[in-house]
Amino acid sequence: MSVDGKLGGADDLVRALRVNSAAAAHAASPEIPHAAIAAIQSRTARKAARQFPFATVFGLAFALAMAAIVYGNQSYGPEMYAANGMVPAADAHAQGKNYAVFDLNLNVRALREEQLKRMTKTPELIILGASQWQEGHKELLRGMDVFNAHIHRDYWEDFPGMVELLVRYNRLPKKLIVAIRDKQFTPVDARKDWLWEPGIPAYRAMTQRLGIETESYLKTAPYHRLQALISLPMLFENFTRWYNASEHPGPTADREKQKMDVIMPDGSINWSTYKKQNVFSARRTASEVDALVQTALGSPLLVDPKGVAAYESVFAYLKSQGVQVYLTNPPYNPAFYDRIVGTPYAEGVAKVEALTHKFSAEFGFPVFGNFNPHKIGCTSDMYIDAEHSNPQCLQKIFDQFLALGGASKAS
């Protein structure tokens, strides 16, 4: 409506933008008459008979494309994605050989199960913990018969899960080191990673064995693993890595390789020469520490009471089976630890440490190690990032274990 012919601009806007019906967004554009739309729709309706072949072709093509991606990921990254991807590694370890891999992006929980399945005798000591223990070679424990069953991104349900595997394959040891890391009790729905997902079936089996509360299926379904399995960028990455590599994963007699990381039969790992010389620099460590400090300050630690209860049940079970458990907390890089002192994150760390000591008091399990690196004597140059130490620092921690009487009488 034009109130004043001279005010064309304002009036135009009012007319153009005034919307009282669904058509108003296009009020300024000329429209096709409804009859024309009806004609178009009628023409297309005549082709309606084709809709079912169309749906079938769509469904088949979609399913095929998805299957191709899954197949590609399983073929070019079997260690992470194939159901039997860790079998060759476990076979090699059973024969006393090392196994070379591109990197540690692998289904380490499956590897542990395959290794335990093939063991012919129960080790004297088994270490359960996270990647902080990855360089914990048996030589650091004065030749004890050790199986380092550490797993990456270890969370609370991994402990019952790993104990389930030990029970299932009759490999409960006399001595068991149980490492509790800072994020151990993070509730399932607060996690940002997904490497824990493959460990859930073993966890469920143990909760059934013990008759304790189990985390819901909805929360623990392997959505993210499935997402990674059907990931196109992941396929691209797996394929280019495989295509460009001069060597591929397989058994090896070498303890260390130029470009590939090596998994040892005792469960520990050796980084590639390339990573040691070119990647793990002091500068990178500093930047990793910076990044982790930022993350830590923005996300206080959470403790899931369900996880604490699960630990108590499994500890009681282990005690009833005569297993001597040793508890430990892995030390941080001092460069990280000193920067979180006094923050809410440090309060969370103290809470986890207090829980460790509570378990110790409740079950009579000795404790060694400490989140505080100064108490262990680990220095910043012994770390590749904010929390992963090298064998030098691990030796100091294991020395504490040995001082507790952890070593066998024979050794």
Added chain:
Amino acid sequence: MSFTSLQFIFCFVPLAYLGFVLAHRFGGPTQAINLLATVSLVFYGLWSLPLLGILLASMIVNFTVGNVIANLNANPRIAKNLLAGAIAANVALLGYFKYSNFFIDVANQLSETGLEHLNIAVPIGISFFTFVQIGYLIDAANGKLLPHTFAKYIVFSAFFPCVTAGPLVLQQEMMEQLNAPRFPAFDARRVLIGVTMFAMGLCKKVLLADSIAPFADSVFNGAQHGLAMNAGTSWMGAVSYTLQLYFDFSGYSDMAIGLGTIFAIKLPLNFNSPLRATNISDFWRRWHMTMTRFFTAYLYSALAMAGMRNSMNWRWSRFGRFMLSAALPSIYTFLLAGIWHGAGWTYVIYGLMHGIAIATFLGWREFTRLKLPTPLAWLITMSTVVCGLVMFRAPDVSTALTLFSNMAGLQGLGIDSVGLTFDSAQAMSLIVVMGAIALLLPNTQQILYQEWPVIDHMPEETPLAAGLVVWKPRLGSALLTACVMTAGIASIGSSSGFLYYKF
């Protein structure tokens, strides 16, 4: 549960659709609509059960008040007062959840009161479902409501494809569909059209928006931490964010429309190639169209008419009439649209920038005969849009000002990646590709024009613009749709939520 999660795509939607079809088969349209209402509440409850209570309470109150208002024909004064009270209550609810901490900050700055922030969980989509319901109340007062039950009201105000970030729907356009005598359930063709629309939206989000996001984040974070960036890098960062937001939000809107189509409900169009706009008014007719529609219908029109009437009564000069009937209503409307997006001075300034830009454009049209060449008009329009979005994205005004000064070349010209976590050359390639897609290729509704999956009328230029890529139910389209769907789902990766979820 985000649209980009596998749980949503492979579990929630198929189960919801199965339930919808079965409910329709055994209970008819009424049960199908009841099922849609339930599914929508479950969807919202999966975000947060306590916040579902807020949504439900809001719906019950507004539904009741709306019906009372609609039935108060004999007492218009009471209806008017009730309407004012109900709108105030909705605005207060929105204000409490979204703006309390902002007002606390302002109070602290003004009087050093030292008040602490409230620990408030903001219900997702509160801006959207509150405004949809305010529109409902106004329509009730204007006698425009179509008959509806509470279940239909739930579908109208909280339909799961649009409850989190729109499109903002009108009561009439939803009820016309829900009240239709034949409300269809199983229709393979319609489902495939919806799936195609959804797949294209998903690709926009995960392949385009998420690809450019790290560069935009890197530039804005750099500016926030005082990183000196030269003009080229800063402009690239600002343009990257514009493209990210466009593909993110229009991708979300396409997915919402696709989901609506699957469930036999056509939703309104939200984007129509806005980056091709050659003036700022045109831009707002193409960008977040349902928000523009809401503010125009319920605010701008009333202000403009009142301004026109008063300026005529007061016999103001031509310029005075222009100010009162066009410029000031535009500024006021966009100021509120800016504030609607969130609590913070950046949103206030963003709204003002666009209000002033619209007023300037209207003044230019009103008082000059000069018509700019199209490329120049486009450049000016896009510069305004990009600068506005710098303010919109910046965490605070000082970061925006830092970036503006960098864009002005105060830290030097050229492009570099020093201090950034994303390579500038790669960002430039993405900008070129995404810019070409936005400017040269037909948009989603143009590709699907034969099926026209939205409730808006089809504009004349659409069939021509679609060209060769028009979607038809043929085997080639089936294969292409499957490829698009596969590419979208297989690229979800660690996709973050949609940008508009926070509004």
